[in-house]
Amino acid sequence: MEDIRAYIESGILELYVLGDVSPTEKQQVEEAALKHPEVKAELDAIEVAMESYALAQAIEPSEKEYDRVLNSLLVNLGDDRTFSKARTHTDDDHKVVPINTQRTVNFYKYGFAASVFLLLVSGVALVGLYSRLQQSNEIISSLRNQNQHFANQVNLMDEQISIFRDPSFRFVKLKGTPKSPASGLTVAWSQTKGKVMIDMADMKLPANDQQHQYQLWAIVAGKPVDLGVFDAESKSDTSGMKEMKTVEQPQAFAVTLEPRGGSVNPTMDAMMVMSAI
Amino acid sequence: MSRRSKITLTEEELVRGLRQREKVAAEALYSMYSASLYGVILRIINDEPSAEDVLQEAFIKIWQSFSGYSAEKGRLFTWMVNIARNLSIDKVRSKDFRNQTKNQGLENNVTFIDEQRNTVYKPELLGLKDLVQTLKPEQKSILDLVYFKGYTHVEVADELDLPLGTVKTRLRMAIQQLRKHF
Secondary structure, three states: OHHHHHHHHOOHHHHHHOOOOOHHHHHHHHHHHHHOHHHHHHHHHHHHHHHHHHHHOOOOOOHHHHHHHHHHHHOOOOOOOOHHHHHHHHHHHHHHHHHHHHHHHHHHHHHHHHHHHHHHHHHHHHHHHHHHHHHHHHHHHHHHHHHHHHHHHHHHHHHHHHHHHOOOEEEEEEEEOOOOOOOEEEEEEEOOOOEEEEEOOOOEOOOOOOOEEEEEEEEEOOEEEEEEEEOOOOHHHOOOEEEEOOOOOOOEEEEEEEEOOOOOOOOHHHEEEEEEO | OOOOOOOOOOHHHHHHHHHOOOHHHHHHHHHHHHHHHHHHHHHHHOOHHHHHHHHHHHHHHHHHOHHHOOHHHOOHHHHHHHHHHHHHHHHHHOHHHHHHOOOOOOOOHHHHHHHHOOOOOOHHHHHHHHHHHHOOHHHHHHHHHHHHHOOOHHHHHHHHOOOHHHHHHHHHHHHHHHHOOO
């Protein structure tokens, strides 16, 4: 075949073996080699010649190069049949690692932000709760005071009611003397219990000053007996019953205005109210 | 260092072993071809440490991409030497390498290497050495420019101010000369 002969002699096969052909020419040579045995034979001869040329000019690399090359070839032999797979693996690892790191970084970043946020929120909540607790405590203590107050009042009322209910008590209404006709005072007296009470709520006496106090007297066998002092208009005393000293067999009750602390004998001029029993 | 016993396999055995990724095949590959490939690489690069790096790179690439080789397309050595040549030429043309070797003239490196070292002492190669000497200088220079310098035949034609056809003919003649010995 004339053109095959010419094709061989064109030198293209030599250039093919030397790697100096375009992709199209490469394909043409490979197709020709498949189709024509003489092309294939010519190629083989050229290759053998070039291999011999290289061998003729061969240079032994240093001894250490053997271990270096073989180690780099065989290092992955045990676990991976192909290097390309191993490489894909490494590529995957490379892809995964930064994402993981990113995630971790983000996790800690967001975690830290969330912690700070929660800390602030709980701080604010704590302050709010604390002030409400304070308010509640104030309310509780004021309620407790009020409760105490009511309980006291109820006790007082109970006491008063029991006094009023007690048949042994006699109620003596002391009337104003000519010196103070408007005055009045109720004295409750129980002979069996020997108790004397004055009704502070029903008291109608002019207010006393700091130097003076009212003094309750009982007339026993014609003689005045001291039953104690009290204040008119003193807030703690203005309600309820005030218990006075005990007396037996009184004939009359009287109240005089005396120097503070009371007197041994009543000042008759200053008698405000009295009543015989 | 003890000299290793050379492992030699037929090309067919070697190819099968490399397909199976056998250790002994890798060792045989190195034993059989490292010197030939290194001779080509060192002539292109003319710097031993870099040439050794490229030799390692070339063997790794051969090993890794061995599935890409098919015996139908040609001899194993042809496939391997093209990988080694391409890596070497890339290396020589890289910016790093050019800066590193600025002061050396690359033109005469082929003969320079041969003067410098006594290449390989192998009785069976003595005839081949003579064969290299039998090439006419104009044949050898064209073959070496293409084979060792990575020139295309078009570039050689420009460089030597020769017609393209003459370059092709001389290349073919040079290779024919080599073939006479086989």
